[in-house]
Amino acid sequence: MKETILKLLFRHAGSYLSGQEISDELGVSRTAVWKHIKALQAAGYQIETGHRKGYRLLPQEESLLPGEIKSVLKTRWLAHQLVHLESVDSTNIWAKKHHHELQHGALVLAEEQTGGRGRLGRSWESSKGEGIWMTLVLEPGLPMHDAGKMTQLAAAAMHQAIVGVTGLPVKIKWPNDLLVGDHKICGILTEASGELTRIERLLVGIGVNVNQQAFSGEIAAVATSLRIMMEQPVSRVALLMLFLEIFEKCYDDYVLHQSYGAVLRVVREHSMLLNQPIDVIRGDQRVAARAVSIHEDGRLEVVYEDGQSELLAGGEVSVRRKL
Ligand code: BTX
Known part of the structure; x- marks a missing residue:
């Protein structure tokens, strides 16, 4: 729950979210929200509490210590x-x-x-x-x-x-x-x-x-x-x-x-290649193809303009720009 509140505050970072808005969104009481905010503050998150305004996450100066x-x-x-x-x-x-x-x-x-x-x-x-x-x-x-x-x-x-x-x-x-x-x-x-x-x-x-x-x-x-x-x-x-x-x-x-x-x-x-015209890059050469699927083993299936298909395990592909 603490993390969910944190995510909400990040989405609205810079602006205030009222305790009521958070409690409505997450289906918990305002007291529970307040307790989680306290725990986040104790963990080092700079959350400002504004009278009648709610909570606002301030920009973080954090290390990854x-x-x-x-x-x-x-x-x-x-x-x-x-x-x-x-x-x-x-x-x-x-x-x-x-x-x-x-x-x-x-x-x-x-x-x-x-x-x-x-x-x-x-x-x-x-x-x-x-x-x-x-x-x-x-x-x-x-x-x-x-x-x-x-x-x-x-x-x-x-x-x-x-x-x-x-x-x-x-x-x-x-x-x-x-x-x-x-x-x-x-x-x-x-x-x-x-x-x-x-x-x-x-x-x-x-x-x-x-x-x-x-x-x-x-x-x-x-x-x-x-x-x-x-x-x-x-x-x-x-x-x-x-x-x-x-x-x-x-x-x-x-x-x-x-x-x-x-x-x-x-x-x-969320693939940016699937069903797009792409270039498969081999050294200096670019071969026009279409990306058709990502297989269960993680390989990319491409179909070249001559109808041949290939499963790529890695390497370079780029999305072809429409001119
Ligand atoms: P990649 O070969 O797909 O992308 C490298 C290319 O991305 C570079 O040639 C450059 O054009 C571009 N590039 C370089 N730096 C950045 C950057 N900060 N943001 C966006 N584009 C950039 C991608 O390789 C894999 C990168 C892995 C990096 C992590 S960092 C932790 C770990 N340690 C390490 O040395 N590498 C990995």
Whole structure:
């Protein structure tokens, strides 16, 4: 309930919500609302109480320090081991180097990355204190060809978390990016090690642009942040908490109960590629195609102009602009 009230306040951040409005929306008494607000204030959220006006969430000055996170963390096993780094080259590289210190479920978070990585050797800009730059360490015991399903699972969980906190119309660009409009808000880099028959370690690296006010250089044309889209700061802690809860649920459903349907529904319903004319990019070549489905195994089915179809496990695709 505390988290639901927090989400409501985030949606209306900057303006007041009366105790009555919150209690009507959530079907609880005004006294219960007041108690939850007190608990949120005690957890560090700056909520202003205005006489006769109600409650208003003030912009947060937050860090992702373990103490702050653990006081609001509700997961059963995910992120119980938490590493917080002020500055690092890349959380994925750090997790690889510290392999032996990290257990299944560990979360490595950094305030800043100086050598953040994207796919295919590309870089990922990770400015200080403005985003969520993190790596989840997992040992799912799945065959290697299922690694792609984990990227889809992370994309679906982050999609739901961003929509839950901001209400923004987020789209998923298969296989690993989340966009608002034409601009990237989140990227995922999954790296697996182990045998063909069994993943030993899976590092799910995720970068979310939360509170940048502007981007410079080449990425200004392709990137945006939640703050730019919402025109107000967004809480990294609230977003991270919601993401971890949703990710844990999706992971347990899939790995323990072989249930992957909810993930597929999200990635299909919010895909920005499905039923669109796209280009499949191979080196310097662009081949015109249409994206027709995301398969149960996470692969993208495309049909080329000559009618041939192919299942893509990864790689580059771009939406073809209508001229
Ligand atoms: P990607 O290869 O799909 O996207 C990389 C491309 O995205 C870059 O070439 C650039 O054009 C653009 N880009 C770079 N930085 C940003 C940004 N902050 N916002 C939007 N667009 C950007 C996506 O790869 C996977 C990114 C994973 C990042 C996480 S952060 C934590 C973890 N550690 C690490 O080193 N990588 C992952």
